[in-house]
Amino acid sequence: MKDVGIYLLTVASTLVFFFPIYFLIQTSLKSYAEIITGPPLGIAHPTLSNYIDIFTQPGYEFTKYLVNSLIISLTSTFLAVVVGFPAAYSIARFNTGGGNLSFYILSLRLLPPIIFAVPLYVLYQAIGLVDTHLGLILLYTAFNLPLTVFVLMSFISELPLELEEAALVDGASRLRVLTHVVLPLSLPGIIAVTILNFMACWNEYLFALIFTFKRAATVTVGASLYITAWQVKWGHIAAAISVSVLPTLVFVTLVQKYLVKGLTLGALKV
Secondary structure: OHHHHHHHHHHHHHHHHHHHHHHHHHHHOOOHHHHHHOOOOOOOOOOOHHHHHHHHOOOOOHHHHHHHHHHHHHHHHHHHHHHHHHHHHHHHHHOOOOOOHHHHHHHHHHOOHHHHHHHHHHHHHHHOOOOOHHHHHHHHHHHHHHHHHHHHHHHHHOOOHHHHHHHHHOOOOHHHHHHHHHHHHOHHHHHHHHHHHHHHHHHOOHHHHHHOOOOOOOHHHHHHOOEOOOOEOHHHHHHHHHHHHHHHHHHHHHHHHHHHHHHHOOOOOO
16 A cells, blocks of 8 residues: 555656646647637647747747757856866865855855846946857856856765875876866766756846847747737747757756766765
8 A cells, every 4th residue: 555655646746747848738739729719728729830930930030049048058067067177176175265165155056146137237238248148158157156066076075085196196197186087986976067057057047038139049038039019929938948948858868867876976886
């Protein structure tokens, strides 16, 4: 009876979590008339017109928004990991900052991002970074660095120090130890923060809405453009969101085992 209860609870939880996805997909397969007049659940006449429209309708350029999101998310994630890994190693191994630096870095994640919007917008307007890929890349990198440093710092601190000492005794430089010993052992943690950073960049809406207009708009902003002064194109919004979910879904599905390992292992298996 206990196993049956756990099974039923698992099925019920799965249905609850997947219902919004089902509702989103079925809305994307309905015509505007059926969405407005038909029942909320069920599809009488499925159609792919919403998906065709978001890629072919002039004035929206949804393909461009997808490309923008890929460029910005991948570049920002790469920069956050490249900068965050040596910073995390320095804090974990040399106690850089005297033990307080890690707390200061993490505290940046505790602040609501909206408080930075006005001063950053004034700064970006002055230096010409509004509605540019570089502007969002720098923003996302700055906001993802604290999590990157904190996760990698915890991961590196649990790696056996004896391996690094053995490499140093054999004549390896500190840089060679970092790249040939610590880096390979830290790959599960690096992959984990890479996934988290990519999802955070891809799903971010607030700064993308404030700091972009058309040229560097991302998929989250592009989906909201179907809310016009005359009507809300629910089918187009649902189709745009369904398409925008696919890259992260495929990416996480392919590397989910590394995500679980990187967030839960934190040390070598002996």
